[in-house]
Amino acid sequence: MPRPLPRPRLRSAAAVFTTMSAVAATSFITAPSIAEPFAASPCALTRTEAHHSEGLDTWNAGYPRPTRALDAVMVFLSFPDAAPRTTPAQLTADHFPATTDFFARASYGRFTLRAHPGKHWIRMPRPSTAYAMQRDWNASHRAAYLRDALAAADAEVDFSRYDVVYFVADPDAPGVDSDATKVVNLDTPLRADGTDIRRVVTVFEQHPPDRLVLAHETGHVFDLPDLYHRPEDGRGDWDTHVGDWDLMGSQFGLAPDLFAWHKWKLGWLEDRQVVCVPGSGPARLTLESLGAGPDAPAAGAAGAPAFGTGRGAKLAVVRTGPDSALAFEARGAVGNDSSTCRQGVLVYRVRATAPSGTGPVQVVDAHPGTEACWRHSVYPPLADAPVELGESFTVPDDQVRVEVQGRTASGAWTLKITPARTEPV
Known part of the structure; x- marks a missing residue:
C-alpha cells in the first residue's frame, strides 16, 4: 500500500477552489419519478421522493x-x-x-x-x-x-x-x-x-x-447523488462525508470506485452478491474487493492477488431503521481503486430519505484518532477509514461489530459481523 508522504497542512486557495469547482453537479428541476421494480432483497431500502434517493427497491425510470x-x-x-x-x-x-x-x-x-x-x-x-x-x-x-x-x-x-x-x-x-x-x-x-x-x-x-x-x-x-458536503459559506472541507471513497464525493479521490451500494442500485450487482446480515447472532462471510473483476489487474496486501471473478459477494448490509442501513465492503488496490491509500473493510451509513448533497452516504472512520496520505488524499481523516486485516471495530451508536479475520488465496476478505439488535427492523 502507498506510504503516507508529507504535505502542507493547509491546501492552497487554488487547490481548494479546484476541488470545489470540479465536483459541482447540482440539479435544476427534478424530473418526474416513475418507479420500476428492482431489488427484492430484504435489506434494500425503499426509494423515497428525496432527490437521487439512495433507496433501491425500485428504479426511477425517468433516468x-x-x-x-x-x-x-x-x-x-x-x-x-x-x-x-x-x-x-x-x-x-x-x-x-x-x-x-x-x-x-x-x-x-x-x-x-x-x-x-x-x-x-x-x-x-x-x-x-x-x-x-x-x-x-x-x-x-x-x-x-x-x-x-x-x-x-x-x-x-x-x-x-x-x-x-x-x-x-x-x-x-x-x-x-x-x-x-x-x-x-x-x-x-x-x-x-x-x-x-x-x-x-x-x-x-x-x-x-x-x-x-x-x-x-x-x-x-444515472440517478446517483452528490456525496460531498458543501459548506454554507463556500469555505472549508467539501470531502467530510465520504473522503476519497466514491466518485460522487470527489473525482480526485485516491479510491474513486463507486460504492457497492451504488453498484447495486445501478444493476451491476445481483441480489445474490449482497449479504443481508440478520439481527440475531454473528454472520461470517467472505467479500471480494470491490474493484476485483475478471479483467482487473492483480494486487493486494502481502502479495494476495485481489483479483476475484467480479461475481462473488461484494456487499454486506445491516438494516438500522426503516430508511437507513450500515454497509460493509472490501476495498483493495485493484481496478478503479488501484491508488487507494489503505485497504480493508469500509463501513458507511446509507439514508434513503437524505437528498443529494446532504450526506445520504457517510463513511464511518474506524481510526478516528489518525489520518493518512495527507499529501495526496482529498480528506486525510477518512483516508484510513477501513477496518484493516486483523482488526475489529464497533460502529458507534449502532453498536455493530466487524472483525476482519483474513484473506483468501484469491484475495477476498473474510470477516465476521455481529449486530447489536436481536429483532428485525
Missing part, C-alpha cells in the same frame, strides 16, 4: 439505466466572441476513453458508455458572456443557453439516437466558467427529433480538465 450499452453525443459549442484554441478531437480525448474505461471497470463489464463526438465546432448565436455562466446559474440564463445550444445543433445532430447529451463549451471563451459544469434536469423537457430530452450535461471544463469529471457528471445522469 436511463446503465445495464446495457448507452450512446452519448458530444456537441461542441463555440461563441461569436472567441476563436477556439482547441479542437473537438482534443476535448474528446480529455474525457474518452477514460470515462468509458471507468464505467467498464466499475460495472465489471456490464455497462458500456459509447461516445459519439462531433467533428467540428457549432456556433452559438450569442457571445459567451451573454449567458452569465456560474456555479449557481441563474435559471433564465441557463434555459437560454440550453435552448440556443439545442437550436444550433439540431440541424446536424439526430438527438433521438442518444441516451446522454453533453454540451461541451469552448473552454477558452471569456464567459465560460468551469464552476458551472453540472447536470441540468428539466421538469419540462426539451424536444428535438421526436424525442424528449430531460437532462443535459453542460461541460465547461478547461483543457486539460479535472480528473474523471465527466464520469462524476454522468453518474448524475
